[in-house]
Amino acid sequence: MEPTQAAPAAMIDRVASVLAVFEGQRRLTLAQVCRLARLPRSSAHRILQRLVEFGWVEREGYGYTLGIRMFELGSQVARGSRLHRAASPLLADLHRTTGLAVHLSALSGADVVHLEQLAGRGGRGVDWLPGTRTAAVHAAPGRALLVAMDPAERPPPEVPAPPTPFGVRTAAQLEREFARIRERGGIAVDVQGCAVGVTVLAAAVGPAEAGTQLAVSVSGPCEAVRVDRVAGTVRTAAMEIWCTANGISPLARRGGRPVGQARL
Numbered sequence: 543m544e545p546t547q548a549a550p551a552a553m554i555d556r557v558a559s560v561l562a563v564f565e566g567q568r569r570l571t572l573a574q575v576c577r578l579a580r581l582p583r584s585s586a587h588r589i590l591q592r593l594v595e596f597g598w599v600e601r602e603g604y605g606y607t608l609g610i611r612m613f614e615l616g617s618q619v620a621r622g623s624r625l626h627r628a629a630s631p632l633l634a635d636l637h638r639t640t641g642l643a644v645h646l647s648a649l650s651g652a653d654v655v656h657l658e659q660l661a662g663r664g665g666r667g668v669d670w671l672p673g674t675r676t677a678a679v680h681a682a683p684g685r686a687l688l689v690a691m692d693p694a695e696r697p698p699p700e701v702p703a704p705p706t707p708f709g710v711r712t713a714a715q716l717e718r719e720f721a722r723i724r725e726r727g728g729i730a731v732d733v734q735g736c737a738v739g740v741t742v743l744a745a746a747v748g749p750a751e752a753g754t755q756l757a758v759s760v761s762g763p764c765e766a767v768r769v770d771r772v773a774g775t776v777r778t779a780a781m782e783i784w785c786t787a788n789g790i791s792p793l794a795r796r797g798g799r800p801v802g803q804a805r806l
Contacts, residue, residue: 643667683757748784
């Protein structure tokens with residue numbers, strides 16, 4: 543490769559490494575960025591200064607956070623999806639119906655990226671802020687999406703350390719979880735695996751043959767989440783998002799009433 547071609551590529555790699563360190567982090571100092579990105583202080587400082595000028599990073603005192611411009615660009619990508627656009631009003635309806643925290647999540651390799659969050663009453667539920675990632679095997683929406691995939695296309699069943707003592711630890715446990723999801727008709731249930739004291743229910747958006755990459759989920763305190771009563775509502779919401787995005791009348795398909803009228 544010619545030197546003139548290598549230099550821009552190397553700079554792009556450095557910028558990407560700086561932006562990547564903010565994943566899951568709210569605020570980082572210059573020293574932390576240097577350590578995590580494995581860059582010299584002068585290089586990291588110069589890159590951060592330019593990113594601040596572009597609005598991709600914001601500086602507050604000695605700390606740096608991702609800027610509003612990054613949020614704007616990311617939102618355009620997420621909201622460009624037909625399913626995502628169809629989901630917004632139905633997520634709000636599901637939130638009102640259940641009173642639980644509601645999330646829309648997308649599969650990205652071996653992770654799920656959380657796109658939307660509507661907090662539960664009292665702020666109780668799993669805290670998946672928009673833009674954060676979770677290992678798919680450790681999140682109910684991730685497991686629901688993995689089960690909906692063609693097994694030949696499913697990522698290798700690697701099981702990282704779980705976030706709580708109640709999480710999945712082995713490939714054998716994961717396969718048993720997949721079997722339970724199939725038995726429930728596509729509903730993934732996670733009890734304290736994502737967060738202690740929290741139950742999460744999730745369903746992939748659309749029928750299995752649709753090859754969906756989105757899942758809808760609800761979460762709340764274990765004592766407040768009645769799995770037998772909420773599962774059907776989550777399944778219905780997921781299917782109605784798919785129907786709306788594809789121009790299919792949910793009433794015509796189900797011969798029933800919209801999810802927002804199915805009170806618990």
